[in-house]
Amino acid sequence: MAGHTLANELVPNLQGDYRILLIDALDYSFWPIAALRAAVVPGWEEKIVLPLNTATVFPEGSIHQVIAPNKVVQLRPNSVILENPFEGSKEVPFFRAVLATGSIQPSPMRPSYDWTKEDYMQGLRKSQDELKRAKSVIIVGGGTVGVEFAGEVRALYPEKEITIVHNKSTVLSPDPLPISYISDGNGSLNTKEKIPNSWTSPPTHPKLSRYLMSYLEAGRIHLVLEDRLVIPDPDARNADSNDWDGSFGLQPTIKKLRTEKGQKIKGDYIFLAAGNKPNSSLVRNVDQDAVDKNGLIKVDNTLHVDSFVLGNENYYAIGDVNDAPGTKTAYLATVQAKSAATNLINEIQGKRLAPYNPGTFSGLFVPFGPDLGAGSITLPSLGTWTVGTTVVRKAKGQKLLLDRWGDAWMGKEKVTIIP
Numbered sequence: 560m561a562g563h564t565l566a567n568e569l570v571p572n573l574q575g576d577y578r579i580l581l582i583d584a585l586d587y588s589f590w591p592i593a594a595l596r597a598a599v600v601p602g603w604e605e606k607i608v609l610p611l612n613t614a615t616v617f618p619e620g621s622i623h624q625v626i627a628p629n630k631v632v633q634l635r636p637n638s639v640i641l642e643n644p645f646e647g648s649k650e651v652p653f654f655r656a657v658l659a660t661g662s663i664q665p666s667p668m669r670p671s672y673d674w675t676k677e678d679y680m681q682g683l684r685k686s687q688d689e690l691k692r693a694k695s696v697i698i699v700g701g702g703t704v705g706v707e708f709a710g711e712v713r714a715l716y717p718e719k720e721i722t723i724v725h726n727k728s729t730v731l732s733p734d735p736l737p738i739s740y741i742s743d744g745n746g747s748l749n750t751k752e753k754i755p756n757s758w759t760s761p762p763t764h765p766k767l768s769r770y771l772m773s774y775l776e777a778g779r780i781h782l783v784l785e786d787r788l789v790i791p792d793p794d795a796r797n798a799d800s801n802d803w804d805g806s807f808g809l810q811p812t813i814k815k816l817r818t819e820k821g822q823k824i825k826g827d828y829i830f831l832a833a834g835n836k837p838n839s840s841l842v843r844n845v846d847q848d849a850v851d852k853n854g855l856i857k858v859d860n861t862l863h864v865d866s867f868v869l870g871n872e873n874y875y876a877i878g879d880v881n882d883a884p885g886t887k888t889a890y891l892a893t894v895q896a897k898s899a900a901t902n903l904i905n906e907i908q909g910k911r912l913a914p915y916n917p918g919t920f921s922g923l924f925v926p927f928g929p930d931l932g933a934g935s936i937t938l939p940s941l942g943t944w945t946v947g948t949t950v951v952r953k954a955k956g957q958k959l960l961l962d963r964w965g966d967a968w969m970g971k972e973k974v975t976i977i978p
């Protein structure tokens with residue numbers, strides 16, 4: 560998402576012989592915002608993938624190119640190494656490189672970076688089919704992904720049993736932040752600051768949790784709170800074949816699962832919604848010091864990668880993979896892409912670099928199926944509001960922002976967004 564936006568921002572502003580090479584492991588783009596519905600509702604798998612190639616991304620007559628499918632496998636200070644050759648060589652030299660490798664999360668949230676489009680769509684169809692056959696669905700994790708998935712299943716299957724196991728006192732993450740994250744950046748405490756520098760699972764508004772809890776209750780979704788599921792090693796042999804073996808998806812029969820506090824739950828479809836990891840191994844492999852304890856690539860205030868080994872000017876990192884202030888959302892990934900594009904042009908023109916500013920707006924809309932949902936909006940100096948179904952259904956729940964995805968495609972070959 561961030562890489563594509565960056566290319567779009569650069570195209571009209573780059574002058575001279577500078578060429579953009581957009582390298583992606585996949586020759587298709589996917590829309591994670593609708594991935595959960597695509598995992599449940601037949602037909603939606605067709606809507607969330609679009610062809611990623613030079614013709615769909617770049618305008619007629621441009622010198623820029625998409626190199627996909629191809630992976631970057633190694634970073635050097637002034638070049639990257641590809642898995643497969645491009646223009647006769649695996650080594651691609653550059654003026655500046657921008658890392659936008661996102662996060663790692665299991666399918667259906669994201670495809671594996673080795674999958675073809677057909678593999679991903681097949682995986683989504685399998686998940687739709689398995690959910691249709693399942694009697695009792697257990698969701699591990701009650702963050703936005705777990706709650707949204709529960710809503711999708713409930714909307715299509717009003718009678719299936721659904722259980723969410725979540726380690727907090729209510730859904731999402733309304734618990735106060737650890738004190739070490741409440742800082743003004745100068746080492747002194749600032750109790751007004753609610754947003755930590757970078758946090759993949761940000762604190763959410765308690766009222767938003769209460770709103771969503773009311774939908775869960777009305778939808779007869781069973782909640783196991785302040786507890787965790789014990790996930791056995793799938794390779795370990797089980798004495799009782801009715802015990803869950805730790806594998807996810809559809810089980811051959813109803814299985815018995817245990818929580819850390821000793822609760823027993825039964826289900827035959829297990830869905831893991833327990834977070835994601837930054838896809839930062841390319842940097843970690845060359846410079847461990849350039850990656851923080853959460854696995855995020857360290858960047859400075861202009862989004863340049865802070866690395867002695869790679870050089871502090873050569874690389875930018877944008878989107879889910881970096882430790883820039885703000886939450887990990889598509890919205891901020893695009894704000895960062897625009898900031899990096901401005902600074903790339905500034906560098907070429909010898910101008911002063913502008914610091915990245917995430918702004919003070921933040922919004923979190925959680926659909927609960929196409930017709931229900933709740934959200935929160937934070938506006939500068941006005942505070943945080945929660946909104947309910949009417950706003951969330953119209954703004955997001957029905958189309959899952961697919962209508963906005965079309966704006967990203969500026970190539971000479973038009974893509975078709977399926978409504």
Ligand SMILES: Cc1cc2nc3c(=O)[nH]c(=O)nc-3n(C[C@H](O)[C@H](O)[C@H](O)COP(=O)(O)OP(=O)(O)OC[C@H]3O[C@@H](n4cnc5c(N)ncnc54)[C@H](O)[C@@H]3O)c2cc1C
Nearest residue numbers: 560561583584591630631660661878879887888889890892
């Ligand atoms: C289920 C779900 C729902 C979400 N809902 C919302 C929402 O409602 N609103 C919102 O704002 N955000 C949402 N998000 C978050 C949003 O999708 C991410 O924040 C956003 O995609 C981050 O963009 P990115 O460019 O950093 O990473 P990505 O969009 O993940 O792109 C990373 C790209 O890097 C490529 N890549 C990775 N490694 C390599 C390599 N070695 N070589 C070449 N290419 C590589 C991948 O193929 C991929 O195309 C959601 C995420 C999920 C999973």
